[in-house]
Amino acid sequence: MRIQARHPWRKRVHDQLLETIDLRRRDLTRMSDAELRVETERLVREILENLADLPSTVDKRALTQEVLNEAIGLGPLEELLADDSVTEIMVNRADEIFVERGGKLQWYPLAFTSDRAVLGVIERIVAPLGRRIDESSPLVDARLKDGSRVNAIIPPLALKGPSITIRKFSKKRLGSSDMVGFGSVSEEMVRFLQICVRHRKNLIVSGGTGSGKTTFLNLLSNFIPEAERIITIEDAAELKLNHANLVSLEARPSNAEGRGAITIRDLVRNALRMRPDRIVVGECRGGEALDMLQAMNTGHEGSMTTLHANTPRDALARLETLILMAGMDLPINAIREQIASAVDVVVQQTRFSCGSRKVTSITEITGMENGRIQLQELFRFEHKGYGDNGVGETGKAVGHFSGCDTIPSFYDELRQQGAHVDLNLFDRRLA
Structure with a gap:
């Protein structure tokens, strides 16, 4: 019997199960998970045995499993x-x-x-x-x-x-080779970002809902050298880092009386007292953005976070708004100067209508000019449309990754730190 056909019987057995538990006044909360499963399965089998009108075509084993899944x-x-x-x-x-x-x-x-x-x-x-x-x-x-x-x-x-x-x-921890294989990012982009992370550049991963920000932040975080101490801070823990010296913190909502809430901002402030080399915030949504920027500017370089925004420029505008939410009466120019001095690179993630997710821009923040934060794009994804007529997989986003013929302003700094940066990474590739 098909799944849909079993649904009325599943509902009937489930309702009877709840009534039986209620009538027998069983305190299921005192049972272990194993005891609860055994007792519930026994009750379900008992109910099924007493269902005289249950058709023989109903798969009792499947029905029992479905009721158990819903009950416990x-x-x-x-x-x-x-x-x-x-x-x-x-x-x-x-x-x-x-x-x-x-x-x-x-x-x-x-x-x-x-x-x-x-x-x-x-x-x-x-x-x-x-x-x-x-x-x-x-x-x-x-x-x-x-x-x-x-x-x-x-x-x-x-x-x-x-x-x-x-x-x-x-379940599998995705590596850079997986992301390149999926067509989510190019090898050149990965090599550049790996250098940025290892040489302590502050990064923001920006993107819309479901664009793959957390997945990419996880990838970047695993480029952090093993010897460094990392504090991760999230609203609900998702990051899966593979480091020995790692502390993962999770925010907590208030209790029934409205007390006891521990916010992301509380955790960022506390993390500064935990001797971190890097702070990784799963997502900045409020006033913690100010504390994060201050950390980036005061000895915790190489920190990372994500933001909801559709372009690198939008990400910076959103960052300004979040800093204002901190309740500090700061002039907008002071906020922009702090952003320009703290954030080095914005990685833009995009989810296309076909469902594919790609890094569509890697943009450097180069400073301030006339009260405006200056941006310089280093890499981009040239979107050409969607696959059809023998070009690409039907319905999938078609295009190519390319450098922008632009060398990052911190190239000399990286070289002085001993990093080997191949300038060919930034070449424009025509296709």
Whole structure:
């Protein structure tokens, strides 16, 4: 019997399971995970045995597993989380699930049995992290054990019912050769950025939602020399660095009484007292941008973060706005001077309509002139359209990576530090 055909039976068995647990007044919270699974499976089998009208065509084993997943696991999400081809999961409501595969959105045939079941899954995700979701706090960011990012929002804010969005992260730690192989970046770009990281240039990875900023920040962070001490700071931990001297910090929301919140800004300030060589902030969204810039300017060179912006110029404008959110009454020129002196390079990530993600620009900040931050593009992706008529893969972004015939202003500084920078990296390539 197909998945959709089992859905009414799954709902019926799940409802009976909840009633049975309620009637028997079982305190499931006192059981271990293994005991809970054994007891729940026993109850499900008991319910199935008593269903006289259950058609013989229903696969009892599959039905039992689906009910167990929803009762004590993550329901229909279990199968999707195990599927490496799925990169994003979107639950719009109990009976409306979409997934992203290969950059394309697809409807998924399985569904939750009810809003209550969706809410139960959300609570099972956030409770172990000390977070909560209820009417007084109807939205939450969290993560799964594998590092996948979770956002959940419930009524009254979500009008169709509880909603979950999960952005999965590859189990394999992607290296630069993987990114080059995917066509996300060129070898020349990687070689230049590797030199920048090793020689302590301050970097910002800019891009829109789902453009691959965190993945690329992770790649850059793994270029940091092994001997250095790194502090990572995130709202929900996602970065996977492979360093011995690493401390990972995660922000914390307030409790039910509205107390105890620890913000990204609190953690950035605290990190300065932890003797870091580098500070890596998963994403700057508020006043922590000011503390981050001050750290970059005061002995913590080589630090990195990400920003939501569609161009390098937009990234700097957003940075100005975030610094103003710190509550300091600073003149705009002073803010721009601080940005110009702190940030060395902006790496722009773009997600194309075909779903592919690419580094579309690497831009250097060269200083200030007439109150305006000066930019110099070093590399770009020349987008030529989408594959068709024998050119490129059908529907995929077509183009080529190229230097901009521009040498970075800090080239001499890199050479004095012993870095070998091949000037041919920056040559324009016509195609």
